[in-house]
Amino acid sequence: MKLKSVNPFTGEVNAEFDTLSDEACRQAVLRSREAFKKWRKLSVSDRVKPVAKLASILRQKKREYGRITTVEMGKPIRDAMGEVEKCALLCDYYHQNAEKFLAGEAIDTGAAKSYVAFEPLGVIFGIMPWNFPFWQVARWAVPTLAAGNVCLLKHASNVPITAIEIEKIFREAGFPEHVFQTLLIDSKGAERLIDQDVVDGVSLTGSVAAGSKVAELAGKNLKKVVLELGGSDPFMVLEDADLDRAALAAVRSRMANAGQSCIAAKRLIVKESVSEAFREKFVDVLNGIKIGDPMDEATDLGPVARQEFLETLDKQLEDALKKGARVYRGPEPPNQGYFFQPVILTGLTEEMRVWKEEVFGPIATLITVRSEEEMIRIANETEFGLGAAIWTRDIRAGERLAGEIDAGFVAINGMVKSDPRLPFGGVKKSGFGRELSHFGLKEFVNIKTVVING
Template sequence: MLIQTINPANGKIVQTFEQYNSNQVNEIIDLTHEAFLSWRNVEFSIKKSFMKNAAAILRDQKNEFGKTLTLEMGKPISQAIAEVEKCALVCDYYAENAENILGEEVIATDASESFVRFDPLGIVLAVMPWNFPFWQVFRFAAPVLMAGNVCLLKHASNVPMSALAIEEIFSQAGFPQNVFRTLLIGSSEVEEVINHPKVKAATLTGSEPAGKKVAESCGKVLKKTVLELGGSDPFIVLEDADIDTAVKTAITARLINNGQSCIAAKRFIVVKKVYDEFEKKFVELMNKVKIGDPMNPETELGPIAREDLLSELEDQVKRSVQSGAKILCGGKRIAREGFYFEATILANVLPGTPAYEEEIFGPVATLIKAVDEEDAIRIANDSQFGLGSALWTSNIEKAKQLAAKIESGSVFINGMVKSDPRLPFGGIKNSGYGREISHYGIKEFVNIKTVWIK
């Protein structure tokens, strides 16, 4: 499998990298394990200083790193720079809070003293996707490192420059050699890494098939996993919603990262009383989206990350139309250099239609009319996925009650779904299990150890 950077804005190869062989991989694993034996005993104050250094490097070089992200996977440069800044935030969060979160928890029992402590496990393997090349890695690495673990990164094969840049950031920040290493390997080599006795756990952000494969491999050798998989997030608009604000947010929520986000709003479920108004304004704004070179700060929608993904997107739209969906705007590949697709809205999307059943990873919004509030919640839950969700209404008390009925890992009321270092992130159903970030995330990869003293 080729590991190379291809600029999706023009389809040209930027750089090709040699894949590591088994001997190289095993040597890195051994070195990383040796680093763990020392790192697990390092004081929080020292780990904090290194993590603060990483945050400073990210902020100081955000423009350069942003260009790397845009070059490799095509997101608009303004969003790429914002992603780097967000990585600095998660580094700061765990630098400031890890020691408190992982402090011994005293629990009164029949013992003279009993408490819970949180000990590191060792090497944690991260299998990460291309869509947020920095953020997905830093939201894993910051808590894992602060907990005293060490990291192996198997990044997506189309973002090797990002993968190596992250390794260098941790090195420059002062972290000991080999506590964070990148493995330039293909997907077929992941199971061999998981099977290595010195690798203790794995986390994956990516597709449902990839998640199942990693979970299966880890299950065979009884190793802990956290999976953050696909999503087909509902964006529910009730009749008392602020329609103008909802529509404006809907554009961003669907097109963020060129529509290639697991928590992007994908199914826009609108009650019939306000459906026509929402549809008209939604189409009007979608038609105004600025498509172009992602390095241009004014660009709002750039290319799809790879040509095979563009072909898959075209096929999903084509099959949906064949199943009865109606194209309200967009709907096809743009005839220009690179991997571009028009900003698209599909209506008349019924159960059984690909756009209803599948995750669509690209700038294609699915617009669905609901009879009423109850029907809207039913449609929202009529999905194999359960990652995020958004609910739009002026009645906050009602929204809180409805939040309990929505089958997802998060419900954002009158706002766009996003991840925040202070809040847990993850899904249910086919969107995966376990949680990342917040105090919940850092405890996923520790030994929660009971200590009982007579």
Template sequence: MVSVNHFGNRINQFYRVLLNLKSTYIMKTELKTYNPYNGNLLETYRRDSEATLKDKLNVADQRFTSWKHVEIAERVALLQNLADELYKQKNSLSQLMTEEMGKPILESEAEIEKCIYLIDFYIKNSEQFLQDDLIDTDAHESFISYDPLGCILAIMPWNYPFWQVFRFAIPTLTAGNVALLKHASNVTGCALAIEKLFQDAGFPKGCFQTLIAHHEHIETLIDHDIVKAVSLTGSENAGRKIAERAGRNLKPSLLELGGNNACIILGDADLDEHIGTIVKARMQNSGQSCIAAKRFIVVESIYDAFIEKFTSKVQALKYGDPLDEDTTISCLARVDLAETLEEQVQQSIDLGAKVLIGHQRDGAYYPPTIITDVTPKMPVFTAETFGPVAAVIKVKTEDEAYNMASESKFGLGTMVFSSDYEAAAARISEIADGAFFINEMVKSDPRLPFGGTKISGFGRELSKEGMLAFVNIKTVYINQ
């Protein structure tokens, strides 16, 4: 005979299954954003259904048939409208950015201003970049034309919610493509605000659309015939998955992935002149930058002076409400990110590293941390530390410094500080990274191509290279 308790237990199990199914369904259909500084709920969004995603793909495809024929001068005129909208809405957009991912408000404002500068660069140069290149051959006429590919899918991160998107979208749309954006879920408000900016600027419907899609939909989107290429800024793991899927479909991809940039401090470096830049190279955006200086490789003759000046400058950073203009460093964008950083540092301590300052996490806040006695076997040397952690390595000679800098699976950029810039420039070919900066932090500039090597990705954004990232470089040969 079956007991009443048995039936009761079976019913409870049944309801638990139903609750789990309901919870999973809600997670897939709803998306909530939170303020990382105070934990407050910001907004609840409805994710796009498969039918909605299909509609957006079709709208993009239909728009491309006409957009690709729009004169470049007309597209450039819309860029000016977009810059004007960014300028008018700078305060509200900056506040949204700060509330969603915790960036200090002055840095949010600077990010919007950098997007305006980017647009201005392409206003001035797009027609030249996209004009046919005449080639002297045996033909009556031969040239290279640059034709847009179609609908480009962009998968973007949260750390620079406007800049990362704009540096993809501006050259891509101006070249005649249309764009679909799958942004990081914690900056969904920024993603929708960007879509509205393009609408307010007068871009035709379908030129730029935001997808509030679950990550499970990404592979399906890449598989779709309407999507012609994909651009990802994100982690190494995400890059491998996206590259594999794009490769399976024989579609072009551009990957800008992680980094653990070396900052080499040579014995003749002018610390008084450059210490502010060196600190900013690690602590800007609360250390949440792929191109941040993460490994500080210091020649022993200047080591003590560097530690003293660097520590003093880092300790002067002010933590507080990111909406306060006096705040110079804030929390990380999510609690789990701070937990990961804490774990990387602790694992390095267990292997013999020493904490000079910092390493006391409080929720999403991880304080500026300087860790010394670092060796190449520690996580703070081998991995990407996405937060305000400076790993300091003492070396005896200049040769050892360059060799140590190259000891990395990443390849975004290296910076060198030295009074002998000519000697530093002679070492450029020794570093396999995508960038080499002397007496300056590695940074992106619309006038220069940007991208990495090794597991930091492939392809280039910005400059002319970024504009040609998603075009068909077509050979045309005409005889009479």
């Protein structure tokens, strides 16, 4: 089988790669296990030295790496370079804090000495998505390596150039050979790895279906797993909200990365008294964005990553319109490339697909509610629980409302966005476990208790 990289703007094939044979994959795993024996023995301060170099390389070459992202999955170059810069910030954070976070914790038990140590698990297998192809890998790999583990990466099949380049970056930064390896394998190859006694933990960012399969295999083989899955985030606008700020944030959140983000504002839930005014402001902002060539630094909205995604979006939109939804359209897209015209839908009902499903593209949905109770019910009426946003001038009311929402992250008067300093993850079918902050650093460690009785 071949992995094909296709430019979503031109439709041209960037490159094709053969997948690894089972034997080549087995040898890569053996190399990882050998590398782990030495890597785990280094002090945390020694393990994070190459993390500082990694940050420097990312900053120096962010245009080069941003361009790879743009030609492989269509992200506008300005945003792609911003993603690389964010990876550098993450490296700064763990370079500065990993040693402190992984220090042993003394606990008074009455024994001569009692403490907790944080030790690495071993070979951690990361299955990463295409929508943030540098960031998703960095936020998994950097803390995992700092904790003393080694990493095997199976990246999304449509970004193989990125996957290969990322391994080169880790080597250039000074990480020892085989501490970080990219495996060009398909989903079946990934399943075989998890189903064998060769990796010690799995981190997946992807669909609910993929997460369910990984959890099944990991559970059968008693492997630690972290899952960051889908989202259908509510963006709640109360009567006293600053509608101008809220509309601007809603468009940015929903349309960023062509709507291909798990934490996008997918459901705009607005109090009836301000719903029409908010919708008008949203449409005005929407029609002010630039859609076009993702290599143009002025472009706000590029193509979706793959042609088949257009078919899914078309069917979701068609279903809503057939069942009575009203559509307000944004700027016209170019004639070439995998573009989907951005829209906002109103007049939604519960039998529509866009009400029940995650919409992974530039389709915003606006739901009008009459009461706060109805707002909370609809916000939680989803199988997902990743993020949520609340807009109100009454901060105390916003905090109270945040306590009612089933989500791993709530932003008040802002967008949901990941930050190296804050834990990131969800509840319900959005997954379990956390990435980032000191919580993410300790996902793949053995929390070892040591008691000395004299």
